[in-house]
Amino acid sequence: MQDGPNIVMNQPTDFSGVASNLGISQEELLSALEGPPPDLERTSELLGVSIDDLYKILPPPPIR
DSSP, X not given: XXXXXXXXXXXXXXXXXXXXXXXSOHHHHHHHHOSSSOOHHHHXXXXXXXXXXXXXXXXXXXXX
């Protein structure tokens, strides 16, 4: 058995927790992110959140 998160390759990332933290729907967050790759500068402007805050709450990119 392995400790840590169970990472499944090629599975879409669940952004519902991030969206909830921002007070928006997952669909609104995904629309703001665009991509791939996501445009974090544009996203931060659209959502009124700093890029640093986005980096803190967004999950890391998937392992390929």
